Each structure stands twice: as C-alpha cells, then as structure tokens.
Amino acid sequence: MDTSKVVISKHIYGHFAEHLGRCVYDGLLRNGTPRKDMIAALRKIRIPNLRWPGGCFADEYHWRNGIGPQDKRPKTVNTTWGMVVEDNSFGTHEFLDLCEQIGAEPYLAGNMGSGTPQEMADWIEYMNYGGISTLTNLRSRNGHPNQYGVSWWGVGNESWGCGGDMTPEHYSNLYKQYANFCKSYPGVPRLKKIVSGANADDYRWTEVVMKNIPIHLMWGLSLHYYTWLTGNWPPTGGSTNFPKSEYTTAMRQAWRMDEIVTKHSAIMDQYDPLKNIALVVDEWGIWVKQEPDQGLLYQQNSLRDALLAALTLNIFNNHADRVRGANLAQVANVIHSIVLTSGDSMLLTPTYHVFDLYKVHQDSRHILVKYTSPSYVHEKDTIACLSVSASRDSIGHIHVSLVNMDVEKSLDVSIPISGRTISGQIITSPKVTDHNTFGDPDKVVIKPFNGFLKQEKTVQVLLPPKSIVVLEARDGVVLTSNSIAPESNSTQINKAVIKNKQ
Ligand code: AHR
Secondary structure, eight states: OEEEEEEOOGGGGEEEOOSSTTSTBTTTEETTEEOHHHHHHHHHTTOOEEEESOSGGGGGOOGGGGSSOGGGSOOEEETTTTTEEEOOOSOHHHHHHHHHHHTOEEEEEEOOSSSOHHHHHHHHHHHHOOSOOHHHHHHHHTTOOSOOOOOEEEEOSOTTTTTTOOOHHHHHHHHHHHHHTOOOOTTSOOOEEEEEEEETTOHHHHHHHHHHSOGGGOSEEEEEEEEOTTSSSSOOSOSSSOOHHHHHHHHHHHHHHHHHHHHHHHHHHHHOTTOOSEEEEEEEEEOOOOOTTSOTTOOOOBHHHHHHHHHHHHHHHHTTTTEEEEEEEOSBSSSSOSEEEETTEEEEOHHHHHHHHHGGGTTOEEEEOEEOOOEEEETTEEEEOEEEEEEEOTTSOEEEEEEEOOSSOEEEEEEOEEOSOEEEEEEOOSSTTOBOOSSSTTSSOEEEEOOEEEOSSOEEEEEOTTEEEEEEETTOEEOOSOOOOOOOOOTTEEEEEEEOOO
16 A cells, blocks of 8 residues: 555535436426425535536537526427426526535536537537626526536437437547637636546547547546446346346446456547546446436446445545546436435435435545455456545545445455554345335434554454445554464455555
C-alpha cells in the first residue's frame, strides 16, 4: 500500500436523472413538488453532481419548452421512452433549484441529436451569462436574475446510438462545431465540455474522437457501460429472484469495467499523456428485466446490486488518475436506483447504503493497494472475489473499502495499516437476493463491524461472505513492513494478503 498523489474526485460518486418512467415525475417530485425525503437522502450521501435531462431524452429535449409559467409550457411527446406526454413542468429552473437544495453540481447533457448549435449556445447563455441580454432578461423574468454558473456540459449523449447513430468521424466533426459555440462566461467557472464517448468496449470510438478533437476543446470524454447478464442489450434476468449462476455472471460482467476503463485510458494516454482529460463514466449500473406495473425500466435492488456497486466504485477509485466523474443510472425508480418511491413513501436501496459508506473516499487521496484475489467459482464462471480500494482523507484518516463477492466463504485479509483507533462498518445479509421493501425497509443496511483484529503490523479482517466492509484507521499509517496472512485450517475461509507497495 502506498499513498499516491492522486485525489479521488468526489464526482465519481455522481447520479443521473432522466425523463424516463418514474424517475423525475414521482422519484424526484411528488405532485409536482420536490420531495423533501429525497432531498434529505441525497444530501446525506453528499451526491456531488446530478446529470439531466438524459440519456437518450437529452437529444430530443428543447430547453425553451421547459421555462416560463408551467401551465403555458408546451406538451411534447417523449418519443424515446414510452411515447408519453411530457408536460415540461420540470425544466431548467426546477432542475437547477433542486440541485441547489441537494447541494449537487448540475451536469447537463445538451441536445446535439435534434438541436442546433445555436440552441445549445443559447441555453448556456441563458443560464450562465451575468450581463444583460434578451436571454438573460428572460431568465430574470422567470425568477432568476443572477447567473447560474453551470459548468458540467455534455455535448450530446450516446451519439453512436440514440443520439444520432453517428460514426465517430462524423461525431467528432460535429462536436468541434457545437463545442466551439459553447462559451465560458465571465464570473462563473469555465465550462467542462464532455465529449460523448464510447459504448462499453468500442475502443475505435475513443481512438477516433481522441485523434480528431483537439484536447483544448474538451474537458472530459464519457463512457457508458451497463452490466447486462448476456453482455448485451436487451436486459435479462431478475432483480430479486435470480439463481446463483446469474449472480456470478453479473459479477463477472461487472468486473469488465476494470478492463474497459484500463483500455480506454490507455488509448487516451497516447493523445493526452498528462491525463488532463477526464474519463467520465456517466452511465453505469446493473440493468435487468423491468418489473411489471412500476413504470418503465423499474427494477428492485438487492444485496447483489450493492456488491456490484461497491466493486465498481472500487474500480473507479483505483483509476482515479483518469476517471474523474461517474453517474449511476438512475437515481430513482429506474434501472440501478439508490431510491425507490411509492406514492408518499420512499425507501433506500442497499446500493444507497454503499454510497453512504463510500462517501469517505470523496476528494480523498488515493492509496495504491496491491493484492491477489482468491477466486469464486460457480459452474463455468470464475470471478475474483475480493475487491479493495483505499484512501486517506484531509484529516489523515485512512479508509479501506473491501468487497467479498464469495457467496459461501469468508475471506481472511491482512492489511498493513495502523491507527489511533480502528473501526468498521458492514453491509451484508443472509441472501444475495435480499432487498429492502416498503414493508421491511431496513433489511439491508449499514451495521457496525468488529470482525477484525488490530495487530502490531497489520489489521486482520475476516470478511463475511457477500459483504462490503469499510474500515477506518483514525490518524492512519500505512506500515512499511510486509504483511503476513494469518494461518487458518478452515476450508470455509479464503485467504488474501494485501501487500505494501515496495
Ligand atoms: O439509462 C437509460 C438509457 O441508457 C439512457 O437514456 C441511454 O443513454 C442509455 O442507453
């Protein structure tokens, strides 16, 4: 283990809200008003940014439809998601006000698919210009005389697919045209222009856009990778009712994030060796079959999904030199949600609790961890069952987050750290299918963990099967001597050693 110079950007812990199913109207709002329970929940886990209005919806969204008196706003059709009427009652001001209440930075996706460069430029002027113009007068009349200062700016979404079915060559030319007219205005932070990036392992997309777009014209490059059990859309499999084989497949597919990020980063390194350009994984999560009668793309969320989220966040932490933004899809009632709602009730999913546990890593200094993971084998699937990341926060406390994906066996791990006090918290449950319901909302939650032993040169941890543990070493020290795995005769215990970086 070794403290590096890399900071884990808090923006890795971002979320995403699209006009899709019950995400916005019902998830973020109740009868048109922002949900107080939701705002409190999102504030608690310190969500750093919220991406909106899509997704695919972004490339059919015309911002002028979503400003002014709500009863006068046009009714349009959400042709991407269900052909439902969009009354545009949740628009720019409502979104930006909500972000302010949550304490999150807004991350907007501009319409490149069906909008013009002028429309995109106007939206930015409307929000960000501090002087007097026709557009900013309009903003004042709509209740916000002061400039907003939105800086996260996606130029298109999935331009290889729903955003316009473009080739990377065509997209990069268009990007240059659009991005050129996206201006940074005085008095507010510079725009962080984000190139619409690849789908999963489409490395050619990254190669072409990195080659064609000068790096001074971009702040980041996005990447979308969903965990689909078959590796491809359409989604299959259950959210709470699935066999062990589906669990193992999901974890194997989730581990692919590491390879995919590594390979895209390597391509970016060729054009941007100093790693100035951020890789922003602005859509990720496990996507299974939609459940009946709950809205488009609604799925419950089990301990499996929490393990998967913890694994993915460890991967991002360990790639923090390049990954400086990410957004779980989506924040409420759609795909891999942290919150589910039903009328006036709201519940926190097991994945919510992972974000709560892991918030200690936000803007902390990354600690490089070297380890070899034992394997978990089920039928034809083999996965590495241990995932670890670590960081040191601004007041010197070390946090180590560990995931044991083995469903049956505990894992005996030796970590070469010390500290004034060591404490731990855990998320686990008897079954990987366990989940929280409106009748039983606290089945899978964070609990105190004391399954560790502080020794002279290590902390010995016994990670229960299917568990996520975060250890805290107050005023922590990474020890320089080698660590030794404890002996154990039990066949129910796997062993792992986390080494000091020599
Ligand atoms: O998150 C759901 C959809 O998945 C988004 O709209 C799109 O960008 C992706 O294909």
